[in-house]
Amino acid sequence: MKSFIKRCLVAVMIPALLVGMTVFSAGAVAEEEVILSVTAKDIDDYGFRGAVQSALDEAAQNATAELPYTVTVPEGEYDLSYVLRVYSNTTLDLRGVTLKRSGAGAGNMLRVGDEDGVNTGVTGYAYENVRVFGGTFDGNFGENTIIKAFHTKNFTMDDVTVLNEKEGHMTEFAGVDGLTIRGCIFQDQRLTPGNYGYEAIQLDVLHPFHITNGRCEDLPVSNVLIEDCMFADMPRAIGSHTAVHNRPHNNITIRGNVFNDMSSIAIQGLNWTNVTITKNVIDNAPRGITLYSEPGGCTYLSGKLAQKGGTQSHVTDAYQAPGKANITINYNILTDIGTSDDKYASYSSQGIAVLGEKLTARSSVDSGDESGGLPAGDYYIDGANIHANFIDVRGNGIRIEDVRNASVASNEIVCSKNTVHKDNYYGVVVRGNASASTVSYNTIMGAEVNGIQLDGTNGGSVTKVRFNRISNCGKYGIGVYDMSIDKIEDNDIMGTKNIGLFADGSKINYLRWNRIRNCLDSGIWLTSTTTATTVKSNTTVSCDDSNSFGRNTAQSHYSSSSALTTFYLPWDTTDKVGAKMGVGSMFHIAPDVRPTNAVATFSYSSSDEEVVTVDQGGMAYAVGEGQATITVKSDNNITKKYVITVEGDGGVSHLTAKPSAPVIILGDADGNGTVESADSAMLMRRIVYIETPCDDVTLSRGNVNDDLFIDVMDVTYIQRYLANIDTPYEIGKRIK
Template identity: 35%
Template sequence: MALSVGLLCFGATAAFADTTIRVNPKQGSDVVKAVQKKLDKAHKKATAKNKYIIKVKPGAYKLGGTLKLYSNTTLDLTGVKLKATKKTSNMIKVGDTPQDKKKGYAYKNISIVGGDIDNAGHSSTAIVIGHAKNVKLSGVAVHNSKNAHLVEVAGTNGFTADGCTFYDQVQTKKAKVATPEAIQIDILVKKHMKTYRSEVLPMKKIVVKNCTFRNVPRGVGSHTAVLNSPVSNVKIQNNTFTDCKSGAIQVLNYENCVIENNVINNSPRGIVSYTVNKKGVFLAKTLSKEGKVKTKVSSKYKKPKANQKIVIRGNTISLAGTDIYAEAENEGIFVGGFDFKKALKKNASTDAIPKGNYYASGITIVDNTITTIGHGIRLSDARNATITGNNIAFQSAGSKAGDFYGIQLTNASTNNVVTGNSIANPRTNGIFLLGNSSAARIDGNTIANAGKYGIGLQGSTATSIANNKVDKAKECGISVIKSSTAGAITGNTLLSTGSYGVYAKNNSKVRSCSGNTVVGANRPVFIQ
């Protein structure tokens, strides 16, 4: 084992260089003790100005325990293969084992570089991170977990995974605990992060970029949250997801979140964003009591922000298969909240979340390309959304019978804008609003070969339906039914739209209808 220390001096000013400690174990040996010895040395001596790099000699080794990382330390595993041999332990952990009593963002400036981390089919998460600040995984491959995450991180301010690969993670139907995410952005509650002290410590400044996910249940996201303590400042960019068994990206209680330029192939759901959910949401007072750490986060209902700043942009999504973890239809992009008419009942997977409308608001869904066997884009209980410039195409292969829509707004999704989208071969309706939803504008969209309506309002409102083109619809170009209201229906081109070009009935109102071109319909306009 060699120790090298670098110190550079320029005149009267000293510039500190990192200290590198090399570990040269025997090929094929169990390296947990040898590597941990050097990590412990770093724990004692490393500082923000003199960080330690623990560099393991390239080769294949066994790991019969947990490597513990502490502040100002880089574990360099370039060219190293580690295979777990102890079923009940994590392979790498930030902080102490088995229990860590730290609170706050205690561990700082930690990196793992390179390495092939083989969890050997074990049911303990391979890499766990908590109570930390500025943690980075670079070029790491993590794989082969059963009923466990590959990486689990909670209570961390600044987490980056860059250029990493995550694959071959199995979640069985008989598993006692759901662990579908390859990278789980978690919360510090005993139910989920039992080896850390419980605390309301927000996750923020998260970047997952240039990573590859394949054959995992879900790629990255969360199925847990603390009420009124959102995950914030998130970027999920330029990743590739293949053969997921659920939503490739699924987030819960996020704000200031950008999901862009990802490629999702052969997954039942693409990108999913919830404000809360019927399970997995805990009250701040629960974490505070468990960890004996005070919190200012309220456990009462608070009205959601008008602008949660959720941006879903430039992603390419191709759907296949059935979600085996959620009772959900195939959908390229889903954003939604929940309106709880009464408090939830506390159980093992959730606290008694207060009644209230936890709507989503301030969503931008733009320039995505979706090939779907179900829905394209769906909003539920979502407000102030802009859906524009998306290309949605339906494929018949692998699809199921049912009502599927290119763009659907439901459950009082209000004050939204739907413009400039292209929708081809929607199973039922191209654009469909129902359940007291509303759009300020449905303008400039192109819809081809709709199974029923090109554009439909059912118990909903659209202020403007203008300059859209519907080329072939089996029943109707534009339908306004069941006490719906359309403001101005103008400048639309409706070609071969079955029985009607524009149709309004069932106590519905159309304030003005003019300047539309209707060709090939049995009746151009029917407003009753």
């Protein structure tokens, strides 16, 4: 076994020296570390597991935060018959290595730390700074979780492939603060109905029913980043089915991942707070994204966990009103949701759902896993922003229940009939004592029942329902029941199989400027139990009974449409003439027509589809950096143009003046407009996976040789440019 100390990245700079140039200092961007190399001879002498574990044990004895160890393994394919254990301040570098679990039913392949008892062993975050870099873990369809980490602070997986799991999780984490999983592949996970190992990445609770050989404690999972990963052929990709009462899993970001062929759901959260789920692509799943509060089952009392583990309880077991959840679900693309049924449980199909729960009595305790026993109370979710998602679904597009301070805006929802799980399905449904500030600017097509269902039977309210474009619904365009709503205005509804806009037992302050056409029953119908303060200037055209407004007279409404004279893009003010978008972000264009009784259809086009694409529902999607103009054209040839600059990987900001074209300079890794030594330092930080203040799109400008990778050769060419040495690439020059 060979070891040496690497200082300040000298080893990885060697390729730069080979091209005959002076290497400029990138700064001390890494601490000293010990490289401990397992050799082929070590493996021949001691066997693969013995040789690698010996190196990991040496690291366990000597590694510190100031002097971490990296254990490297020679490339190749190896059988692994017993678990590898990794400890604090250690990186296991498995690039080019494939590990195959020996025999079905074999144990874990990699675990952080030692095996403990239920009430003996480490507590808190006993292990820290553990990283797995590269490698393939082939579980060979053994029936134990492949990778586990408990009682750990800062666990990272980079570019790891995990394959072939049966009846268990692919990876499992409990009591982890700082979990980063980047660029990993998870594929082929089999689960027989009745078993519990649904998730490829499971955020769990330290209880022996779920976590064997780990001490029981009430530690949640916190500070999670899962990005740029691929998941295929499994029940659930990322999620939780356990939580701690009054101690949520916290600060969770899931972004830029691809999910294919789930048999249950792509992302399922249980008692998560401060959540961002963005720019993910989900294709073919019974359900897409669902976040729950604290359900009566599956949630543990802190006191019970502490008593069982002989550990400290950190929160009360009494009911406490939930704190802010701060959930943001945006810029996700969901397709083919609900084409198959969830074979593990009877869930209704849905694209995106955020669901609280109200317990009227203490929940029962599960005799199997001891969860439950929560006190009665309203376990609502406070704060959910669901916007700018594209959802192709056979089921509910977006569903929120028992949620406070929600908003559902600028989503495009395309519905088809569900043939595998019968239910009443809606484009957007708000119910179960949910309150929302807005349900606006959504395009909803083909909902099985109502396009928008607002049900306040158990309480709830919505402030604004505006600028939604709803078509071809099985019953109503908008259905309102026992709900308090301030404004229902400027909605465009067409082609419903029943009434365009229906309200029963509700209170509405303003119902105006809505355009409803081609419905098989009344345009608008308000029952005698609905109180509506201002009902005026609504247009109903070609409905079975165009003049029906319930108790309201038709004199203040329109039964025929006017020709469109102008329209505005895309929100309440007319001075937003441009936008800046991050790559992967979306926004929905919903024209505001004039006069208010004008009925029009619109088409959309982009001047450069390599920068921005736009579909015929008006959803604009930022594809790559650059500038493009979106043209919106009405059916009577009135047009508006909207200039969009795509730069970086952030969200959408709307501008009051035409945005300047982006300045993209080859080699300018930090995006400040100049190629300088800081850019080479920035790239070196990226190469060794040290956090940078810049996003990946900005850093990609440092990929000067356009080989799809940021590597040492890019640093070399930038250094040559700074030293006035010719390069074959136009470093320092503006590119598209």
